[in-house]
Structures are given as C-alpha cells and as structure tokens.
Amino acid sequence: MTELGIVKLHEMLINGEITSKELIDEAILKSKKLQEICNPFVTILDDAKEVEITDSLLSGIPYGIKDNYSTKGILSTGSSNTLKDYVPFFDATAVANLKKHGAVAVNKTVLDEFGMGGTGTTGHTGVVRNPWDTKRMCAGSSSGSAAAVAAGVYPYALGSDTGDSIRKPAAFCGIVGYKPTYGMISRYGLFPFASSLDTCGVLTRSVEDAAIVVDAMKGIDENDETSWDSSNINLYKDLSSDVKGKKLFYIKEICNIENYDNPSEMLKKHLENFKETLKIAEKLGMSIDEVSIDKTLLNTILSVYVCISCAEATSNMSNLTGISFGPRGNGKKVIDMMKDYRTKGFSPLIKRRFVIGSYVLQKENQERYFLNAARIRRLITNKFKELFKEYDGLIMPVSSGVAPLLDNSNEMVESNEITVLENHLQIGNFGGFPSITIPNGMIDSLPVGINITSNCYEDQKVLNIAKALEDEMDYKNMIAGVKYE
C-alpha cells in the first residue's frame, strides 16, 4: 500500500480500508528489506507509533527523514562519523511541523556526508545503491531518501538541496524532487552545509504529493531569520494543470546537441527525450524559446558553487570539535583533541572541501576567489531574474543521462563538455529559486528527468507547470522494481 500517493492513502485511512499501523508496519518491513538491497538508511525506527487520523492529509502516513535533520530523541548523524552517536534534544522546525500534521517518521536516510557530495557513496554507513539498478548510484546527497521513495517504502521523504541534492537524485531514481524558494521552509535544525544555498525540500512520486508535503513543512519560523511568511500560499489547493500561455525557455548552449563535439549515445538520447518533453509542453499551450546565454558565464557555475559552498561549509562545520557534543578526541591539549576528532571523523572528500573553503577565504585569496565568486553569483542570479521577467520558467534536462555506474563514480572524472549540463541546477541555489525535477522518460530501462525553475516566490507556477507535464506523461508514481518477496 505504501506505494500509493498521499491523497489515496488518506482516503483509505479515513474509510478504514487500512490502518495507520498497517502502513507503518509495511514501511518498516520494506525498509528492512531495502536496507539489504540498497543500504539507504542510517536508522530504521522499529518503534514508530501509529497516530490518530485527522483531517490532515499526512496523518498516519509513514515517511522518511534525511539524516541531516535534527530529530528529537532519534540518532541524527549527518551520515558522518563525527556525529555517529549524536542524539539531538530538539526537532528541526520542518520535522516538528510535519509531526503536528500527524506524519509518522519511520526511518532516517543516508546522505553524502553532511550533504557534501553528489554520489551517495560518502556516508559513514556506506554506499547507497539505486533501486532501479543496484550497480548504479542514486546521486546525492539525498540518496537514501530518493532510493526509499523510488522503491515505494513510503510516499515521501525529506531532502535538502544545496546544489542539486534533491533534484539530481530524484532524476536518477525516477521520482519528483522539489526544492522550494529559499526560506519558505525553515532551516532551523537542518545541519548546515552552505547556509546561503541550503534549502529544505521533499522527494515524492508525484507533484501533488510534493505540494501537500511542502504545505505542511513550510512557514515563517522565529528561529530562522531567513524564513518568510507564506501563509497565503496553498500549493496543493491551488495546484492546477492549466498552463496555457505560459512561456518557458531553455539554455541553447547546453540543450542543443550541436554544441557538443563528441556526444555520447546516452547524451543524444537524453537530449532527444528532452525535446520530446518540450513538444508535450507546446501541446499544453506553453511556448518554448531557446535562449542563448554567454558560455563564459555558464562555465563559471561550478567554480562559483565550489568557492561559496566550501567556504561556508568550512565555517559552518567548525562547531564539530568534539568538545560540547560528539565523541571527544584524544590529545593532551584541547587543540590536539579537536584535531584528532576531526581527522578521524571526516571523510577525505570533506577534508578536501574544507581545504578549498579555507583557501578561498584566506586574506590574500579572498578577493580573487570568494568575493569574485559572490559577484559572479549575483551576475548569474540577475541574469535569470531578468529572464524570469519575460518567461514563466526555465525548463532543462537534468544531468547528461541516466544514473552512472558506481564503479565509474569519481568526483573528478567528468568530461569538460558536460560540466555545465551536470551542474546547472546550482543556478536555483544561487538565486534561491523554486525548482522541481520530475521524471520525463526511460533510457535503457532507467529513468531520466527534467527540471523546471522559476523566480523566487513563484512556487505555485513551478508546481503547476510540472503537474501539467506530469499529467501528460506516463511516469507519475513510478516504482523501481525492487523485489520485497
């Protein structure tokens, strides 16, 4: 039953066709099986309790929480050895909001350590495998959440998105990944990676479910000064497939196959499939323009992202010293204890990013790297804000194809040609734009996705466009064929 959508499950719960307990038991059972196949969970909450079914669509329905959300009384590791035994005494605001709606958490999902990574291979509990093909990755960092939702463990799981951490794994797992406008959901209790980019969000199997869940998660929060009042926004209630007359654009330099000297067969199929989706959009009454953007600007995206995110991360994670929480390091002097704790606790990937972050912030480098990155971030954001005055949204293919094989996974290996295609989702974080990925096809029996992004506070528009496309395609509520026996 847990493979159904929220509205259907709610109806069945109200009618008494199923009970909350049955759903929770099923989700826990599936979690345990899936754990053996894909390793998506840090913790499975065997003692999750059913709750009273109320008018709230989420009441009594199980869900998963990415392990970088603080959960009261429940281990919250950030998938890092530095916090492998950390049990918070407070809930993240988003989690507390869902609790108020009667949502029942049944597991905590694996991420790339503290959200820093896009492979699902760097969590302290090991590699997360793609339920569509366990030889492949889920991407990350919301890897466990993506795998579990794709495998039908529950209708939704929480994610967080700093560069593309919700939207890329969603594409590789054939599900919906929604990152709302920055500040729509409070970040209080989300372990920070890069505060100016971090966004809470959700992974689901339909646009409708994404709207329902974010409606419950969002809201201004006195504990997060960057949160804003969205009480006049009702994403689910105002969800509409009427998108006639909407104007979309895509970026010529990365979507047109002619711009690639040696395109792989996969890339050809992927961009061809993208074009098919554009046709559907046109059929729905939307117009699509090809917009050219200076390649020089596009080529900066990844380095701007690296500079800003690594700089903020190295500062944000300076609280991890093993002094006031976390396992105490060894050493005679306090500074040695901190060093020991951090040396043992962090994976090499994170340490590399800390080094980059420190380097770009150093007095003698700051102007050249960090501050220039901030300036270019503003240039890019302004460029897209300008375009959003004319267009309702940006429509783009996600990544350069299907989920890569785990054997080939290495952060460094990426042909330069596809760098921008692999990283353009970061634009959404630079500007704080609402952005959603939905599945738009299958290539070699594996899912691929498209992304729709619009201007800040235009979440409804983004969801409506996604919903309209979703309705016209056959990939809503897809479940990866995991054998639960």
Next chain:
Amino acid sequence: MSKYKAVIGLEMHCEMKSNTKVFSSARNEFSELANINVRPVDMAFPGTLPVLNKECVRKAILASLILGCELPEYMYFDRKNYYYPDLPKGYQITQMHDPVGINGSITIDCEGKEKIIKIHDIHLEEDAASMDHFSDVSLINYNRAGVPLLELVTEPCLSSAEEAVAFLEEMRKIYQYADISEADTKKGQIRCDVNVSIMDEGSTELGTKVEVKNVNSFGNVFDTINYEIERQSKLKDEGRYDEVVQETRRFDEETGTTIRMRTKADAIDYKYFVEPNIPKYKIDKTWVEEIRKSIPELPRERKLKYINEYGLSEYDANIIIKTKDYADYYEECISLGIDKKQAANYLIVNIIAYLNKEAISLKDFYLKPIYLKQILDELEKGTISSKQAKEIFNKSLEEQKEPKVFISKDNNQISDINTLNNIIDNIISNNINQVNAYKSGKTNLFDYFVGQVMKETKGKANPTITKEILKDKLDN
C-alpha cells in the same frame, strides 16, 4: 618618566544590558550558577541559527550616536573564524565590514585638561563562553556565550595611562547613563585590549606597536600601559629597540608585567565573511531619529552644568556624576527646590557616606528627595538645628518612616525672640545672686544661664539666639 612619547590605542569590550542574548533567546544576566542561561544555539548544536536581538541593535545605534559616529546604511554581520574551546560555533558573529559606527569622538577631562578622543569604530558582537582552568581539567561555562558585546576601538590618540583610564571611566559612565550596560568590571563586563608604542618627542615616525590582550580592569590597563612604556623605553635606551616587535602580549597580574603570546608571524587569519543566516537590512532613518531623541543628558554635560550654573566645585560635581543614580537624585532635589549647594552637601557628606557604610545602592535608599526636602526645609527655617536634622535623618532611615513624623512640635526649636526674652527675663530676676557674681567678673557663669534657659525650654531654645539675648542682657 620616559623621555619618549607614548602612543596608545584602546579596544574596549563591554557587555551590554538586555533581556536576552544578542543572537539567542537565552537570558542575558550574570549568574553564579554555571550553564543555566543556555539555549541550543549557545552551544552550537548542529542546525541551530542566530536570531538578532533588536534591543541590542537599538543600544548599539544609541552608543554610536552618542559617540557622534557615522552609521552604516545597512545592518549586517560578519563571521570571525577561529578555533577555541570557549567559542562553540568555531566563529564569532561580529561586525567587520560595516560596523554600527565609525569616525566618532568624545571629549574627556584628564588632569584638569580637556581632550578629544577619536573613535575609529564601534561594533556589535557576541561574547564567548568563559573558562575555568584547573591543574588537570578545564571547565566551560556557556552562560556568557552569546552575551551582547559592544567593542569600541579608539584611534591611537591617547598619550598616557592616566588618559586611557580617564577615557575608560568616561565611557563607563556614558554606558551606564544611557542604560547600554551596567559596565561593571567586578562582573567582568569590561575587558580591554591595549595597544602601546613609543616614539621620539617631536618625531613623526611611529614606533612598533605592541598589543596587550584581555586586560580586565582599569587598574590593570593603567599598569599595562606604564609597564609597556617602561619596557619599550628601556630597550630603546639600550639601543635594543629592534627587540620591540609587533606582537600580542598578555598582562600578568601577579608580576605586573606583560608576557608574549604570539608574534605577528603567527597572527591568526580570521577569514572574515558575511554571516549568511542574518539577512542584511536597511537601518530605518525614523528609528535612528527616535533613538537619537532618547539620548539622556550625559555625565560630562551634567558636570559642566553643576559647575557653571549651580556653582558647585569641580570636586563635588565629579562625585555627583560618578553614577547616574547620584546625579538623578541630585537633580530631583534641585527640581523640588532644595538649595543647590545644600543638596550637594547632603548628598556627598551624608547620603553617599551612608550608602557606603550600609553597602546599598541609591535605588534602595529610603529617603527619596521628597523626604530629604522635609528635613532640609525645617533646617532652613531654623526650626531644627543641624544636629537635629542629622538625628531625624538617621531616625527616618532606621524606622523607614517619613522625616515629618519626627519633626513634631515637641522638638521644634524656640527661635521667637519675644518668647525667649520673657523666659530670660524671668531667669534673670530669679537669679539675682548669680547675675551679680557674673557682673563682678565670674564670666564663666554665662553657661549657667544658658543651662537655665535650656532647662526651662526642655532644650528647645535656639542656642544662638539664646546666647545673643543673654549676652545683651547680662553685659549691659
């Protein structure tokens, strides 16, 4: 005394008064109990976020306006990154790029001279936790973590330890008068970094600057400066001035010396960058004007008023402005119509002495100006003697009752000349023998007559008038 000119700059950190901490909802108050004013953000638990306290911003702007600083257009904060066990986040939220005030100045009086001290900047930031070190263990108390701090940085324009302390005293008073801080060094609320260099008289070439960090009392600031001037001068005299290097030192209270902490080569790169969790916001001009209007009359303005308008001595004026409580009490007395000098005398001689003896503050002092007036009015009318006034003062405090209760008819002095004339005439006619003896030279009998009058009036005869009448009658 050194033959060199000293160049001194101060960084004064002062804990602010507020209900809650600057970025946290934990209470901001001094507590003997460790780790009770703590919220998750004060210990930097993962996922916690800073929330700016508007009252602290208001007070920071107030301080900036008082110092005549330029305010920035936008309010935002920076992170100062470094590792230390008393700094739970691994960074301090402060203001580096756009402090709440720059380019200000303040006039102080030092050793009878006026001096303008230039302010480089003033900024709002958070305090670190405090630590207690023992032989085998150190304890961290997070009560202080996140307490609002105002850091004031002067230009290197001070030239002596006396000036430095006069400046600090003036700032302490200003913070207290404006209710920005209790500014209590005993509670560790003020800490200073002191920059000292020396140069040849008449030279324009600055010497090498030495920074002494975390000096926690004005006395230690004084000692630090004098020690550094002496140390640097001696090295210069001996031709070893190259041994004075740009470095950070600390003051050692036990030896009264300064000790090297780190040289410039080991200086920390704090990797400042804008705090992303507190949105940058425009400082509202109308709000600034409201704050400007709320600036109270400051200690130095009051002092000049007391001297120039009220005719007090500088010495007395200085005592009265020492705390805002004193000055407010004094001004209330004046507004009630009490004589300006009389009020000053009573405050300085009787009240402050009483407060010191009882170790209480003026706020807890029973005799409000309105009660003091009851006593001083009677004293002025001559209905009570100053001795009686003092007695009523004490009695009133002792029993916590209004002075007028003790100013009954019974203890009213008899100053009426006719009444006294009658009484004295009776006494003279009833003591002819003594009158004759007096007139024949036994002048020490004068006191006998005074005694008789007092006996007759139960001690209430005004002694001065009594003596005058007696002398008049007996000597003629």
